[in-house]
Amino acid sequence: MDQELRTGIAHWLTSIGIDTQPSDGISSAIMVVACLVIALAAYIFVKRGVVTTMNLVIQRSKAHWDDIFMRHQVLEKMAVMVPVLILNILMPLALNDHKVLSSLSDRLLDVTIVVLFVRAIYSALDAANEIADYNLVSRRLPIKSFVQLAKLFMFFVAIIISISVLADQSPIYFLSGLGVATGLVMLVFRDTILGFVAGIQLAANRMVSPGDWIEMDNFGANGTVEEVSLTTVKVRNFDQTLTMLPAYSLTSGSFRNWRGMSESGGRRIKRAVQIDIQSVRFLTESDMRSLSKINHLKDYFSSKSAEIITYNAQVEDADMYVNSRHLTNLGTFRAYIQEYLTQHDKIRKDMTLMVRQLAPTELGVPIELYIFTNDTRWEYYEGIQADIFDHIFAILPEFDLRVYQGPTGADIRSLRH
Structure with missing residues (x-):
């Protein structure tokens, strides 16, 4: 798809009298500078035009969820991808006569796009988690655990794609090697895996949610649950100290949840x-x-x-x-x-x-x-x-x-x- 787009742009530039295959270093440098200027102009247009306009619309909106997305700067982080995408399309044209530089810049820009995309998705997930907290959805489902799991999954996918791009190999080649390292992954991420499974059990049985008052004598916890994450449950005790409980300890051990008392009204x-x-x-x-x-x-x-x-x-x-x-x-x-x-x-x-x-x-x-x-x-x-x-x-x-x-x-x- 990128190659077809580059070919179309090259034909268009040729039709208006611009040489898309410069034969000397000065012409290539001029083309690189032109690409950078175009990318910068596109970023300024998107950032100050599109993003600013949308933020003004969001500020005037009565909805609350869009304010959370604006506070996490989701649009701003997506806008940063625009100049990189433009450079990813134009730079191979500018460096067409320099195969090594063209290939290197193309790979680096591809990795940059992956990183920026993951960064924007991370912000969107954080905003979604805050919206769930605001709407009290987190009291029924461990949203933060799902968000953290999604971030962890995207991190590994981004690492594999980035390595495959830099090595000019198919991602399947690297994915096949994960089977050999399964035992090591299970060992390193034991708490994460156990915590996720425990989070599913806690959510399915509504055992504990943020805002609940729980007692767990084995860990000295007696207070309000502030956060249920992928691997831990944070409890603020009544003496204002914090106790971090392993999520799986709530399913493997016994604890007292006073939520029923609060919900009953007596x-x-x-x-x-x-x-x-x-x-x-x-x-x-x-x-x-x-x-x-x-x-x-x-x-x-x-x-x-x-x-x-x-x-x-x-x-x-x-x-x-x-x-x-x-x-x-x-x-x-x-x-x-x-x-x-x-x-x-x-x-x-x-x-x-x-x-x-x-x-x-x-x-x-x-x-x-x-x-x-x-x-x-x-x-x-x-x-x-x-x-x-x-x-x-x-x-x-x-x-x-x-x-x-x-x-x-x-x-x-x-x-x-």
């Missing part, structure tokens, strides 16, 4: 208050009159009192606590916390909402809250949790309950006296 609180067993007792009539004034317990006392009166009426010697049913301060406290959380505006009502008593231990009776907040942001979640337990600790004396605390050194010494 974050779990699972914490217990240790109640001193010695403070647990039955409620007296005076206690019931006092506690029944609490708004969150009015319905509870109304239903429970009727139920207990009905039950005790059928029991002999109901005046003995062991024979009859009675309310306890701990059970009433659980009922209060249940109703308090049900009415709390920061707690999800459509998710598990439970106040339960766990098995007693040497630290007392655990009363555990198993609930979900409606705000998953860490700082707000911690604030909601702290407010709830502040209220619980402050309200315990109203039920004549105490939080268990282990004896201190001073307490033990006081017992000895």
Whole structure:
């Protein structure tokens, strides 16, 4: 194709009286200079005319993706190819009488075109990756891994084509030699190959995406995924340090992804208050009159009192606590916390909402809250949790309950006296 184009240009130049086969060095030099001038003029026209005009159109456009292409200077890098393409066509005509120089310049220009083409494609791929990040496509697919793989593939193709052009051999000749070096390639690019395969698995199963909060104790990672590349996953920990995880470690090992929590809109609180067993007792009539004034317990006392009166009426010697049913301060406290959380505006009502008593231990009776907040942001979640337990600790004396605390050194010494 190039030869046909050169022949056509040569016939056209001959028809207008220009000698396309100069016989002396001065004529050849003049032709070379003329080629350079034409190439420079073409570059100026494309750069300041076509590219500048298109950039103005892009700036006025409401679309965002074209601004990203302009920021990565894709058009500018493609414009650089224009003068090289012109030189690649015209230089053999100017150096027609100098076969060695003509062949050398032709090969060098061919390699330059390959390099500039790959450079422009690299910029286009970077722009496409940024567009995918902007449109959140990277949260579903490992776009950066595909981009890096495409760059790696194009790099090897460019190297093979460049060597074949310089050596004046068919690229197939060099490609056939890759079979012998397959073992070496597998060894050198082991992490790249494993990372790519892992990237496909991560994407297919939606195991991890940029923006996810993951924990991987083996590598000390606990933070937000910033980047999923061909070989590594970059995690910014909550202490602002960075952890680089091998991509294949996420498929070969275990890790925790908190994305489900974020997408559900509810974050779990699972914490217990240790109640001193010695403070647990039955409620007296005076206690019931006092506690029944609490708004969150009015319905509870109304239903429970009727139920207990009905039950005790059928029991002999109901005046003995062991024979009859009675309310306890701990059970009433659980009922209060249940109703308090049900009415709390920061707690999800459509998710598990439970106040339960766990098995007693040497630290007392655990009363555990198993609930979900409606705000998953860490700082707000911690604030909601702290407010709830502040209220619980402050309200315990109203039920004549105490939080268990282990004896201190001073307490033990006081017992000895």
